[in-house]
Amino acid sequence: MPGPELLSSQGLRLDGRRPDELRRIRCKLGVFTQPDGSAYLEQGNTKVLAAVYGPHQAAKSKLSTEGVVVNCQYSMATFSTSERKNRPRGDRKSQEMSLHLRQALSAAIKTELYPRSQIDIYVEVLQADGGAYCASVNAATLALIDAGVPLKAYACACTSSVAWRGNHPEALLDVGHVEEAAGGVCLTVAALPSVDSIALLEMSHRLHMDYFEVVMSRAMQGCKDIEIILDKAVREHLAEGWTKPDVITI
């Protein structure tokens, strides 16, 4: 079965990773002072900032007595891609991403605790190098934690793809831009790994159902790995405590 050469004969990927390796994740909670919660997350060369405002009183048009309204905005900086974008938001892709973010994060937030309220989650992609949506979900989770919003579980997202080694399928974890552009399958999963539930699943291109299980389990494994990294970052941030000097305000 011919496909783009995503795996070398040694079983290494284009950027030198093994099939089951994530890109390096570095993150920081509380980067800004004005939002209620904020976080910065780097996944390889994909860099994302997330800010959370709320819960606060909901706008009249959005108000719901059932639970909190989760309002998301995904926007990509004009310089984030190699080709300059004309508009940071408002295009179809950003709108779709905003909806997907909302779907994944609503699943994680204990929405029933805040009826008639609203939580605003704003995500800014500074550099996009594949998996911008996943980085956004991960960063938004951290920002929600920084804001002190009660969550059911960490929402983690990860992509996976498939490459061929001989006739044997090998699932690739955390797809980069080059691999994404090669035109293979791209399965995006947002999951709550600690309660083992899937919040959002999306797949592009075609994949034989026989191999779905392999790709899917690899993506789920990625989500679990990310959860460990995020959890570590949160614990470190909390251990630092409030001793760090903040910006002086009157």
Added chain:
Amino acid sequence: MAGMLLSNAERFYIWDGVEENFRSDGRSNKDYRPMELETDVVSSASGSARLRLANTDVLVCVKTEIDTPKSDKPGLGSIEFFVDCSANATPEFEGRGGEQLANRISNLLQRAYHSSQAFNLKQLCIFEGKQCWKLYVDILILECGGNLCDAVSLAVKAALFNTRIPFVKAALMDGGNIDLQLSDDPFDSKRLEVGTAPLLVTLCRMDEENIVDPTAEEETCIAVSIVVGVSGNPALYTSSEDTTPSDHKCTTISMSGNGGILPDAMKIVIAEGITAAKCLDEALGRTLLQERNRTNLQKKDSYGFLK
């Protein structure tokens, strides 16, 4: 900044502090808050800088594109400013909410950079009448803690200082068309001459006093603020001795707010603006040269937002 609600007592506290030349955060009326600047933070751009002025945070990236020059200015390239107010700064900027502020700042910059004594567009020319570089300066506002204009102009100058433009290896003439071959090596590139690039200084008039670098709280107590664009001194931005220093010239003046100001006071304000710009220009030039020398010696550790 809108959305900031201050009581009368708080306003009086700020006003009285300004009168005593001792502001609520301990500064005098002519002091700036501490700034942090880092260049080369976004690898997908030709040049970038991030500036944090207390809690005002801006990220500026420069992207280059090849363009055909305008027929009336065949030997000049072009520079375009785009400001994006991220909703991260305040929920009011969601959707198209920040557009008004964004347009105000980008127009101000465009006007300040318009003069040939402020920014020499000739250096962007590749082939007269046929091809030139177009610089897109994209400004992302991530947090508003007052004094946006000053922060943006400093970050823009730093990002332009950091910008590398690839050399043209060969140009093939094919009929009327030109086919350019650009160098692939990222180090085979030229730097821009940005020494003269203008800085904006916001001065706020409070009763009889002028203050620089207002915080978000102070901005709500101001009747009128004047933004002065002042061109820089190229001798501060190069380590070689043979650059002729030039005077700081005023390239734009803009007023905002719903108050008025006496003509005599205006003269003082402009003179103070030029003095402040001179100090800022010196500090910026020193910092940028320092950082460049450090990166020449060894690979720089990038801090970005992780600090």
